[in-house]
Amino acid sequence: MESEIYQCDVLIIGSGGAGCRAAIEVSKYNLKPIIISKGLSFKSGCTGMAEGGYNAAFAFVDSDDNPDIHYEDTLKGGGFLNDPELARILVDESSKRLVDLENFGALFDRQESGELNQRPFGGQRYRRTCFQGDRTGHEMITALKEEIIKQGIETLDEVMITALILDESGKKVQGAVGVSLKDSRLMIFRAKSTILAAGGAGQIYPVTSNTIQKGGDGFALAWNAGADLIDMEQVQFHPTGMVYPDSRKGVLVTEAVRGEGGLLLDKDENRFMGNYDSRMELATRDVVARAIYNEIMEGRGTENGGVFLDVTHLAPGLIEEKLETMLLQFLDVGVDIRKEPMEVAPTAHHFMGGVKIDKDGKTTLKNLFAAGEVTGGVHGANRLGGNALADTQVFGQRAGESAAKNALKSDDGLNKVFIEREKNRIEGKIKKGDISPQQIKKELQQTMWENVAIIRTEMSLRMALRVINQLESHLQNMDVSGESKFNRDLQNALEVENMIETAKMVITGAVLRQESRGSHYREDFSETRDDWKKSIVLNRNGKIGLIPR
Numbered sequence: 001m002e003s004e005i006y007q008c009d010v011l012i013i014g015s016g017g018a019g020c021r022a023a024i025e026v027s028k029y030n031l032k033p034i035i036i037s038k039g040l041s042f043k044s045g046c047t048g049m050a051e052g053g054y055n056a057a058f059a060f061v062d063s064d065d066n067p068d069i070h071y072e073d074t075l076k077g078g079g080f081l082n083d084p085e086l087a088r089i090l091v092d093e094s095s096k097r098l099v100d101l102e103n104f105g106a107l108f109d110r111q112e113s114g115e116l117n118q119r120p121f122g123g124q125r126y127r128r129t130c131f132q133g134d135r136t137g138h139e140m141i142t143a144l145k146e147e148i149i150k151q152g153i154e155t156l157d158e159v160m161i162t163a164l165i166l167d168e169s170g171k172k173v174q175g176a177v178g179v180s181l182k183d184s185r186l187m188i189f190r191a192k193s194t195i196l197a198a199g200g201a202g203q204i205y206p207v208t209s210n211t212i213q214k215g216g217d218g219f220a221l222a223w224n225a226g227a228d229l230i231d232m233e234q235v236q237f238h239p240t241g242m243v244y245p246d247s248r249k250g251v252l253v254t255e256a257v258r259g260e261g262g263l264l265l266d267k268d269e270n271r272f273m274g275n276y277d278s279r280m281e282l283a284t285r286d287v288v289a290r291a292i293y294n295e296i297m298e299g300r301g302t303e304n305g306g307v308f309l310d311v312t313h314l315a316p317g318l319i320e321e322k323l324e325t326m327l328l329q330f331l332d333v334g335v336d337i338r339k340e341p342m343e344v345a346p347t348a349h350h351f352m353g354g355v356k357i358d359k360d361g362k363t364t365l366k367n368l369f370a371a372g373e374v375t376g377g378v379h380g381a382n383r384l385g386g387n388a389l390a391d392t393q394v395f396g397q398r399a400g401e402s403a404a405k406n407a408l409k410s411d412d413g414l415n416k417v418f419i420e421r422e423k424n425r426i427e428g429k430i431k432k433g434d435i436s437p438q439q440i441k442k443e444l445q446q447t448m449w450e451n452v453a454i455i456r457t458e459m460s461l462r463m464a465l466r467v468i469n470q471l472e473s474h475l476q477n478m479d480v481s482g483e484s485k486f487n488r489d490l491q492n493a494l495e496v497e498n499m500i501e502t503a504k505m506v507i508t509g510a511v512l513r514q515e516s517r518g519s520h521y522r523e524d525f526s527e528t529r530d531d532w533k534k535s536i537v538l539n540r541n542g543k544i545g546l547i548p549r
Contacts, residue, residue, distance in 0.1 A: 001427055003186035005414075008034040008154075009407040010400075011175055011189045013161050013218065014197035016045025017137070017392030018372025018399070020144035021097070022195050022361075024104075025400025027151040031407055034154045034189065036178065038198075041155040042145045044213040045199055046373070047392060050137025051254035051325060053119060053129035054108075054393075055386035056095040060115040065126035067091040074387060077123040077284050078352070078380020079518035080533055081231060081549055085359055086378045090387065090394050097393035098130060106143035108132050109322075119259045119322075121385040123284035129386040134256045134325040137389060158182050161217065162494055163422045164194065164225040164368065165415055172412050173225065173368040177422045179494070183485040186423055192410045193403035196222060196355060196363075196370040197396065201502045205348035205453065206445040209241055209252035215495050216502030218374035222355045223501055223540050228364045230376040230535045230547070231353035232502075233509030236383055236519045237454050239288035241347025243306035245333060250347040253326065255385040257309060257342075258282060260322055264292065265308040265341065266300040272307075286382045286519045289346040293454045302343050310341035346454060350388060352379040352519065353509065356537065361399025367410060371399035377535070380549075381518020429493050433479035437492035440471050440478070441499065447471075448503055452510060457524045461511050465504070472500050509536050512544070 009031035012019045019035055020042070026033040037044055057070040070091040075082050102108065108130050109117040118127040132139040148155065158181040165174040165188075175191040198218030202210030222229060240253040258264075258281040266272050276291040277283035283291075292307050301307055311319055316338045319327055323337070330337050354376035361369040372392045379387060451464035475497060480489040509520075513536060515529040516522050537545035 001184065001186045001423060003188060003423065005188045005190060006034065008032050008189065008191050010193045010195060010403045011036065011191035012195045012197060013176065013221070014045060014199060014372070015041045015155060016197060016199055016372060017047035017140055017144065017389060018396035019045070019195070019197035020141070020148055021393050021396030022197060022371055022400035022403065023153050024144070024147055024151060025397050026404045027153055029404040029408065031404055034156065035148070036156050036159050036161060036189070038160045038181070038217065039158065039211065039213045041157050042141050044211055046210055046214065047137045047389065048141040049209070049211065049252065050389055051134045051252065052121065052256040052259065053131035053136045053386045054094070054098060054140070054389040055121070055128050055384065056098050056130055056390060057091060057128050058095055058116055058118065058130070060111065061118040062126035062128070065128050069125060070128060073124050074384055075380065077382055077384040079382055079528065080380065081234070081517060081535060082380035083377035084549070089359055090378055090390060093394045094390035097390065097397060101140055101143055101393065104143040104147040106132070106139050108139070119256065120282060121255055121259050122279070122282045122288065123384050129259065131256065133321070134254050134323050140389060159187055160491060160494060161221060162426060164221050165418050166225060167412055167415050170226060172366040174412050174414055177419060179426060179490070181486070181491055184487045184490060186426070188419055190414050192367065192407035194368050195361070195399050195403050196368065196374050197372045198374050200351040200373040201499070202348045204445060204499050204503050204506070205448050207241065207250040207449065208348040209238055209250055210348070215499045217495070217498045219354060219505065220498035220501040222363065222370070223505065225365060225368070226539065226541055227368060228356040229354060229505060229538050230356045231381070231509065232376070232505040232538060233513050233520045233536070234352040234381050234518055235348065235506060236285055236350040236352060237289045237346040238349035239285055239292050239346055240309055240344035243343050243345045244304040248333060251329070252347065252349070253309060253342060253344050257311060257323060257326055260311070260318065261314055262309050262311045265310055266295050267302050268300070269308065272300070284382055285385060289454055290521060292344070292346055296345065304343050306343040306345035308341035309344045311337055312339060312341065350383050352376065352381060352383055359398065360402035361395055362402060367406060367412065369399040369403045371395040381520060429478065429480045430487070430490060432481045433477045435474050435477055435479060437478050437480065437489060437496045440474060440496050441492065444468060444471055444496070444499055444503060452503070452507055454521065456510055456520070456522050458511065461507050465507050468500060468503055468507070505538055508538060512536055
């Protein structure tokens with residue numbers, strides 16, 4: 001493989017909301033950041049797909065709201081598994097970071113008074129979710145992109161990072177090794193600081209709201225480098241994804257639909273959320289997802305395997321203004337949501353667990369920082385809708401500042417032995433084999449959906465682990481014999497290894513957590529236990545720890 005070395009002060013892996021905000025912060029220190037994206041820059045992350053909104057306790061709509069109440073809602077929604085310090089920082093700084101976004105050019109909906117408008121979201125006592133119709137994330141990433149261009153920050157498309165470069169001690173990160181997905185060229189990035197902002201891993205399930213790039217690369221990179229990860233069992237299933245047609249299965253139906261007054265109905269058009277929670281459709285996502293799952297499993301679902309989400313009682317003008325994306329999304333498949341209900345079912349959505357960080361985005365490895373969905377601790381066991389977009393900006397800014405300050409004083413060289421070993425590992429995959437990487441991916445996804453999704457048991461988890469261990473044994477026999485420079489088989493082979501690593505972390509945490517908390521529901525341990533109010537720490541070196549919350 002041909003190779004090329006890139007020099008930068010701060011390497012940022014991921015071009016979504018967290019990665020972009022980090023890069024903007026780094027640029028304030030007159031340093032050279034580079035943003036790497038596995039897909040197209042600004043488009044392969046999930047920020048641009050986020051629809052509902054951004055939580056900030058401005059109290060423009062409900063005057064009694066404040067950051068203290070936002071903090072309490074965040075902890076309660078997260079099953080009190082959140083890192084309290086990180087949650088506190090989120091609620092205290094989200095409003096400042098939204099002002100930054102407006103300074104970058106983002107436009108949020110306003111009231112007639114000129115103040116920001118705010119809508120209700122699940123699990124929150126007051127209307128604190130700021131929004132731009134139902135395309136808030138798109139508005140944010142557009143503004144961030146413009147600021148990245150304005151600052152002259154370099155971005156590289158279609159590069160898959162395969163390993164973080166470690167020094168001889170194995171405790172310091174010196175950059176990363178990647179593969180160009182355009183021509184299979186090896187790319188080596190020497191960096192004084194590296195920021196992981198690679199997002200989540202929805203693609204380890206066959207039904208997901210995530211972009212196709214989100215298979216857990218960031219989790220696997222951190223794991224293989226020896227960083228600590230926490231609460232990997234906490235995977236959020238958004239209650240409402242499209243179910244029909246099959247080509248749209250899993251596509252997100254924003255919580256803004258319920259925030260604006262959408263009702264959940266069974267196949268006979270009976271409103272059912274009152275049987276599960278007094279907050280009805282605005283209960284937390286874990287509660288609503290399990291309620292919908294239960295309705296479907298007990299035979300009250302629709303013909304297509306979902307339930308109805310109905311907004312036909314709302315004014316057409318409100319739907320056209322505040323749910324425009326949803327209106328167009330369903331019109332595209334022949335459903336006019338002004339006149340007929342949507343069909344929805346849960347879809348794999350957001351990872352609350354991830355790389356362990358401190359308040360400044362520092363990981364347990366020197367020179368490595370992280371922000372956004374790839375991190376754990378901020379959201380605990382269940383993320384409140386609207387907190388993720390705020391997370392990207394609050395901790396993107398903090399990780400960027402911390403990485404920049406580190407880069408001003410740090411330069412640990414480049415471990416060429418490590419790079420050569422990684423090059424040999426990648427080249428060794430390009431050979432004729434008996435099984436396609438894509439086949440392994442599909443079997444992994446189906447196993448996770450059947451055994452490690454909304455409802456779990458020890459039996460289902462151990463069954464999944466057996467299947468995944470068997471799939472892992474086939475990795476050495478993958479067919480990666482494509483001869484063209486654009487070797488999609490190589491990309492799939494590298495991705496499926498990361499997906500397997502991530503899936504095993506999810507299962508390990510789920511087996512260990514013998515209770516139900518937030519998004520993790522064990523049918524054989526259905527109670528939430530006080531003695532399990534602890535975060536589970538995993539590390540590839542065999543260390544398993546518990547952090548009391």
